[in-house]
Amino acid sequence: MALRATRNxxxxxxxxxxxxxxxxxxxxxxDLTNCVRMAHWTLRGPNFIGLHTMLEGFYNELFATADDVAERLVQLGGTPDGTSQIVAEKSRLPAYPQATTAALAHVKELADRFASLAKSVREGIDSTDEAGDADTADLLTGLSRDLDKKVWMLEAHLGD
Structure with a gap:
């Protein structure tokens, strides 16, 4: 991987x-932002307005997170893999089922994906910290806390 020269x-x-x-x-x-948007647009059933509103907040926050992540990698001399084509090729999340409309089915699908990303982010915290980049590890730590909170919120909708 070739990096641009920086003063970092x-x-x-x-x-x-x-x-x-x-x-x-x-x-x-x-990818997760787009999954959340799909659920936000198509969910139906009990708790519609509460879930619809919650998911709008989720995708807005994820959009801001993507910006923070992309800006950090540019600061380090990298180029963001942010085009739709690259995201489709490189996302580690499973494809979102387009036919899903039931509110709780969406909640389950999203909870699984938020948990998957949280696990990957925690692995990234360890990797970047071990490599000596405390700032990226810190950025990812904040993201990890946020993802865990969203997993909890989604799980609360699923009940016991």
Whole structure:
């Protein structure tokens, strides 16, 4: 991976590890944003307005997260993998079932994907910290907390 020259004094290996982790996180975050939007647009059933409103907040927050992730990797000399074609190719999340309309089916699908991204982000925290990039590890730590909160909120809708 070729990086652009920057005045950032992190070592080359730390930059490469972080850019790789951040690009994987970016692809998954953009994909998850679109999954949440799909659910927001198509869900039907009990608790419609509450879920519809909650999911609008989720995708707006994910959009801001994707921006933070992309900007961090550019700071390190990387190029964001942010086009639709690259996201479709590189996302580690399973394809979202387009035919889903039942509110709780959407909630389950989203809970699974938020949990999957949270797990990957925690792995990225360890990788970037070990490589010596505490700032990227910190960015990912904040994202991890936010994803865990969203998993909890979605699980609460599913009940016991």
């Amino acid at each position: 004094d992190l070592g080359e290996n730390a930059k490469k590890v972080s850019v790789s982790v951040l690009n994987a996180t970016l692809a998954d975050t953009i």
